Amino acid sequence: MARIIAALTIASILSLSPAWSAERINTDYRGPDAGALVFSTSTLQISMNFTFLYKKKGDDRDADSVFGAGSIVCDCVGFWHPTMSDPDYNTGYETGKVQIQHLPPGDYEVYTFTFSGFMATTAWQWFPKNGFSIPFTIKPGEATYIGNFARHPSLGTPLASQLGATGYFVVSDQSARDIEIAKKHDPNLPPVTVSVTDVTSLNLPNLLARDMYGPVKP
Numbered sequence: 077m078a079r080i081i082a083a084l085t086i087a088s089i090l091s092l093s094p095a096w097s098a099e100r101i102n103t104d105y106r107g108p109d110a111g112a113l114v115f116s117t118s119t120l121q122i123s124m125n126f127t128f129l130y131k132k133k134g135d136d137r138d139a140d141s142v143f144g145a146g147s148i149v150c151d152c153v154g155f156w157h158p159t160m161s162d163p164d165y166n167t168g169y170e171t172g173k174v175q176i177q178h179l180p181p182g183d184y185e186v187y188t189f190t191f192s193g194f195m196a197t198t199a200w201q202w203f204p205k206n207g208f209s210i211p212f213t214i215k216p217g218e219a220t221y222i223g224n225f226a227r228h229p230s231l232g233t234p235l236a237s238q239l240g241a242t243g244y245f246v247v248s249d250q251s252a253r254d255i256e257i258a259k260k261h262d263p264n265l266p267p268v269t270v271s272v273t274d275v276t277s278l279n280l281p282n283l284l285a286r287d288m289y290g291p292v293k294p
Contacts, residue, residue, distance in 0.1 A: 101146040103177040110178050112219035112266060116254045117150035118172025120228040121291055123159045124243055126150050126191040128225055133183035139207030148225055164257050169291060174257040179214045186210035189245065208280060210273045219265055223272040224250040232292030235281060244282045247275045
């Protein structure tokens with residue numbers, strides 16, 4: 077399902093940045109035509125970091141190209157803390173945050189995800205074998221909600237034989253919860269359009285539209 081793109085020292089990974097140049101998406105754009113992107117990121121059952129990446133529609137970058145892309149990040153495990161710090165919600169099973177970004181208007185698409193790990197001085201970074209498209213549109217003076225991006229452990233579920241220990245992702249509509257939280261973060265948030273893609277249509281084993289398996293045994 078996933079492939080290891082690099083087994084390099086951290087210094088080597090950083091040295092690749094200039095060669096992978098791309099126009100950077102300004103996620104704090106404050107022009108008069110700016111729109112807002114609203115989403116939430118969370119982990120289910122156990123804390124796991126991950127990032128989904130998005131680009132402008134028509135950008136032909138590879139699925140493993142990250143530089144300049146917009147990011148949907150779950151910093152769910154820190155060096156100094158074992159779980160997400162200062163979450164917007166924590167049920168004991170799901171822990172997450174609602175986030176708002178300000179973007180230039182246009183058509184965008186989420187095209188890949190990534191997560192990483194370390195072994196001694198070696199850094200490993202995983203991407204799906206192929207990219208995909210979760211489209212969304214940013215309109216001037218409006219906000220677009222694209223869903224909750226959550227990671228669930230795969231071990232202990234029927235998906236373990238396909239995914240191993242990498243985990244899978246649930247992309248779902250939690251707008252009833254998330255938009256209210258977003259309005260608390262930004263009382264001036266413009267009107268919000270809910271635009272959540274049903275990822276079932278992508279036919280990918282690691283992207284689900286609902287949490288099918290619930291708590292699993294560690």
